[in-house]
Amino acid sequence: MMRKMAVAILALLLFVPAGSVITPQEEMHEVTAGEAHTTADSFISWPSARWSEWRDYSQFGISIRTVYNGIEKQTPVLQAVFNGVDVDNNPSTGVNGMDVKVSVIILPLLQSTDMGYVLSLSLALKVIRLGDEIKNGELEICLGGTVNFNGEQNFRIGFYSAEDEEIPREVREVLTVVPYLAYARDPEFYLNVEPVFDGENQDLSVLVEYGNDVFGEHHIMLDYFPAINTMIKVTPSLGLGKMNVSIERNADIEQTVRMRYEGTIQVNVTIEDIPRTMAFSLGFSDNYVEYKADDEFNASMMVELFGLEYLMRVEYLPRHFKAQFTQEGYIYLYTNQRKTTFIVANDVETPTSYFLITNLTGEAIIRWALGTQGFVTVDGFQGVHAETHAAVGNLYFHFYAEMQTEHFEITWNLAIPGSVFIDTNWEWVSFYSFNLSIDDLFGVLIEAHSLRANEWQVSWQTEVPFFSKEGTIDFGDLETFRIMLNGTWYPVF
Structure with a gap:
């Protein structure tokens, strides 16, 4: 139903020049609304859009804002509709000096919902480039202002x-x-974008801002890589830290969408290889993310929560996943699909620490503490593949294991006297790699194609160690097991 309404309004844009036009807005000031995001390893780099600030709404003010290669203009909407806009201050470009022309519709609608008929507001903007001279420049153009629709509604x-x-x-x-407005229900935002390019589809960013006194301000920036005909619905749950999203695209071109939302929560969500249609919900709380959908998708999602050091990437989206992680050394993961891969990292550009979990069905909990005294434990369903990496200061740590056990534990005290303890409930761990070094003075290095242990411990009492061992350990194929004390490596086996 909403798509039909959007199509009808887009059709009207071909004929109707403007609506609900009063006065131009006050001048606005330019800021940067996004930092460049580059990535490493599994993270993919996408450029960032920048937007000028728009907060100072005049009562019943509507205007067209353009910023072209640093040239800022505020144009009354009627002038922009009937005459066009000279975005580059060059009378020799475009048509009669005008570089773009716009059509505008602002239309209240009576919408049928499962709660009955409710009032909705549609804002439509059509922009036509009138020449090729500005074709490859940097352009921001937007319609914004205030309308009186059951109270003041600010938009952009x-x-x-x-x-x-x-x-x-x-x-x-x-x-x-x-x-x-008259119901105890969260607002819904429907955004339909239809770009037309001379050549291949290019990247494009779309901005939506909307607010009133009832449900506050909501800011959504959508980056399309590339831009194709796309309908996106966003429903933020006020006060619950949750949003529902549905996406529908009308082309066979592979597409990535990055959605940056600021309102009841602040979050960046990047979805790669979007299917033709998908719908999902994302819930957030302190260090917690939960995703639900009615189907699985061979797509990837990256989630960044504002104010949280770690970000998460999920490859092959399942019907349900949950993740909770803290900076103190704890990760909880749940998924219903073994194909799903989780990556938690501390940075997009140059991660110094990350966790990777795959081949999981059900729950897994990883705990760790790194230092001369520390531990790593993995508890979860058999078959989990776990990898973690940290390089901070003079500490280097890398761990990889394919778990055939539901419990793995390694603890260490790299001092004199000291010890290393390993337990797998006497079940196998395959392709085991453990590498820890601190200040190039203390460390543990284990490389084995497989191992299993039952409360096994190696300990030492002197600087030049004589190793004593207790418990049981078995290696299917051991490559190395060494311990470094005061800068010297000593073989345990």
């Missing part, structure tokens, strides 16, 4: 095209807001 919709990307020959954008 538009798009941003980075330098050296093709500015679309034509862009049609419709935002429909269902605020449920």
Whole structure:
């Protein structure tokens, strides 16, 4: 139903020049609204959009804002509709000096929902590039202001095209807001984007801002890599730290979408290789993320929570996953699909520490503490593949294991006297690798194709160690087991 409404409004944009036009907005100031995101290893790099600040709404003010290669303009919407906008201050570009022309519709609608008929508001913007001279410049253009719709409603919709990307020959954008002002229900945002390019589809960013006194301000930036005809619905749950998202695209081109939302929560969500249709919910609380969907998707998602040091990447989206992690050395994961891979890292650009878990069905808990005294434990279903890496200061740590056991534990005290303890409930761990070094003075290095242990411990009393061993350990194929004390490596076996 909402898609049909969006199509109808887009069709109207071909004929209707403007609606609900009063006065231009006050001047706004430019800021950067996103930092460059590059990635390493499994993380994929996507460029970042920048947007000028828009917060100072005038009462009943509506205008067109353009920023082209640093040239800022505020144009009354009627002037932009009937005359166009000279975005580059160059009378020799475009058509009669005008570089873009816009069409605008602001339309209240009566929407049928499962709660009955409710009022909704549709904001439609169509932008036509009138020449090729500005085609590859940096352009931000948006419609924004305030309308009186059951109270003051502040809004802003538009798009941003980075330098050296093709500015679309034509862009049609419709935002429909269902605020449920008379109901105890969360607002819904529907965004339909239809770009037309001269050549291949290029990257494009779309911005939506909407707010009123009832449910506050909501800011959504959508980066499309590349931009194709796409409908996205976002329903933020007020006060619950949750959002529901559905995406529908109408092209066979592979697409990645990055959604940056600021409102009841603050989160970046990047989805790669989006299927034609998908719907999911994301719930957030302190160091906790939960994802639910009605189907599995051969797609990847990266989640960044503002204020949290760690970010998470999920490859092959299951129907359900949960993750909880802290900086103190704890990760809890749940998934219903073995194909899913979890990666938790402390940085997008240059991660110095990360955890990777795959081949998991059910729950897994990983605990750790790193130092001259420390431990690593893995508890979960058999078959889990776990890897962790940390390089901080003079500490280096790398661990990998394929678990045929539901419990693995290694603890150490790299002092004199000291010890190393290993337990696997006498079940096998395959392709085991453990490498820890501190200040190039103390360390443990174990490389084995397989091992199993039952409360096995090696200990020493002197600087030049005589190793004493207790418990039981078995190696299917041991390559090395060494301990470093005061800068010297000593073989245990």
